[in-house]
Amino acid sequence: MNSPAADSKGLSHTLRHELSGLIILLLAVLGFHSLIAKPFYIPSESMLPTLRVGDRLVVSKYPYGWSYVSPSLDILPFINGRLFGHLPERGDIVIVRPKGRSVDYIKRVVGLPGDRLAMRRGTLIINGVPVRRETAPDAMIPVDANSRCDKPPYLQRRVTGDDGLHYCRLPMMREILPNGVRYDTLDLMIRETDDIMPITLGPDELYLLGDNRDDSADSRIDAQHGGLDGPVRVESIGGRAEFITFSLDGSSRFWQVKTWLAALRRDRSGLSLRPEKDDE
Numbered sequence: 001m002n003s004p005a006a007d008s009k010g011l012s013h014t015l016r017h018e019l020s021g022l023i024i025l026l027l028a029v030l031g032f033h034s035l036i037a038k039p040f041y042i043p044s045e046s047m048l049p050t051l052r053v054g055d056r057l058v059v060s061k062y063p064y065g066w067s068y069v070s071p072s073l074d075i076l077p078f079i080n081g082r083l084f085g086h087l088p089e090r091g092d093i094v095i096v097r098p099k100g101r102s103v104d105y106i107k108r109v110v111g112l113p114g115d116r117l118a119m120r121r122g123t124l125i126i127n128g129v130p131v132r133r134e135t136a137p138d139a140m141i142p143v144d145a146n147s148r149c150d151k152p153p154y155l156q157r158r159v160t161g162d163d164g165l166h167y168c169r170l171p172m173m174r175e176i177l178p179n180g181v182r183y184d185t186l187d188l189m190i191r192e193t194d195d196i197m198p199i200t201l202g203p204d205e206l207y208l209l210g211d212n213r214d215d216s217a218d219s220r221i222d223a224q225h226g227g228l229d230g231p232v233r234v235e236s237i238g239g240r241a242e243f244i245t246f247s248l249d250g251s252s253r254f255w256q257v258k259t260w261l262a263a264l265r266r267d268r269s270g271l272s273l274r275p276e277k278d279d280e
Contacts, residue, residue: 033072035061039245040095040106045147046216047106049139049172049184050093054146055247055268057106059095059239064088067235069097082235087112088206091181091275093241096208096232098223104238105228107218110177111207113234119196119220122187122213126178136172136184143168145250153188153214181275186212193220205231241273 042055051057061070065085068076078099088094088109096105111117116127124131142165143149149158149168159169172184187194191214201207208228210216221227252263 030072033061034070035066037061037242038072038239040104040241042106046210046212046218047093047108048186048212048215049141049170050211050273051106051244052141052147052247052265052268054250054265056245057273058242058245060242061239063240064094064234064237067237069236069238074102078235080235085234087234088237088240089181089275090177090179091183093273093275094208095238095241096228096236097238098228098232098236105208105217106241107208107210107216107228108183109206110209111201111205111219111231113201113203113205115207116198116200117196117207118198119194121190122173122194124175124209129178131178132176134174134176136174139168139170139172139184139186141168141170142166142249146248157188176278180278182278183211183275186214188214196220199231201231204234206234206237207231243273244268244271 037058037060040057040059042051042053042057045053063086065082067082067085068079090109090112092109093106094109096107097103098105110124111126118125120130123133140161141147141149143158147168149155149166154168154170157169159167161167170186170188173187174182175185176182193213199207207219209218209220217225217227219228219230219232221229223229247265247268248263249265250263252259
């Protein structure tokens with residue numbers, strides 16, 4: 001028969017073993033999130049029509065190397081440079097954390113180091129050449145708890161489809177960048193952000209825009225209004241958006257398992273977020 005002291009020693013050893021295993025597991029998860037990939041949730045409409053509120057993404061950490069924003073814990077001060085650094089491609093969707101802030105943004109890279117950028121009446125101009133834009137078919141986004149279509153400039157665009165369901169019908173413009181990358185944007189109204197004075201990017205700067213050009217706090221918007229406050233440093237890029245794992249319409253309740261499947265937007269799971277190239 002074991003003595004009480006022996007039982008206590010065995011219990012203590014078991015607890016230490018379990019605790020060390022938990023610590024190793026936590027470190028492994030943190031390392032994976034910091035160096036390989038992490039999930040990301042879309043909370044706003046700034047990347048419509050590409051991304052919708054309720055989308056869950058996978059963001060890879062390694063394509064551009066690693067910087068001070070790579071760790072999943074916001075613990076490092078600004079540090080110049082990237083380890084095994086690579087520049088994003090024009091058109092990539094990236095996660096960015098501006099210097100001095102702790103909030104991640106998701107935007108599209110349109111300007112690379114050394115580019116001279118401007119915008120006139122909503123048309124992006126890169127190195128003196130207007131980016132090609134074409135009218136695309138309207139986006140028909142189903143109205144749900146995460147896509148309400150109930151505020152300007154969306155409210156007046158709410159329609160009923162032939163199936164009797166409500167949709168947010170949004171006019172789209174297809175944009176084709178100089179490298180052939182193409183994607184759809186929203187341009188719903190005339191705003192002051194449709195015009196950007198010419199700016200030349202520094203050797204370590206990128207210019208980022210949201211696909212929803214009238215409702216995006218991006219490089220055109222100052223920090224006081226929640227924007228990126230101009231070009232961002234390459235060190236501020238935290239990763240590249242790869243694909244949508246799943247998307248929820250906002251109707252589910254965590255404590256009601258039966259609502260989970262009903263809230264799933266089945267047509268969005270698995271969608272790639274890597275930019276397509278023009279066939280021409």
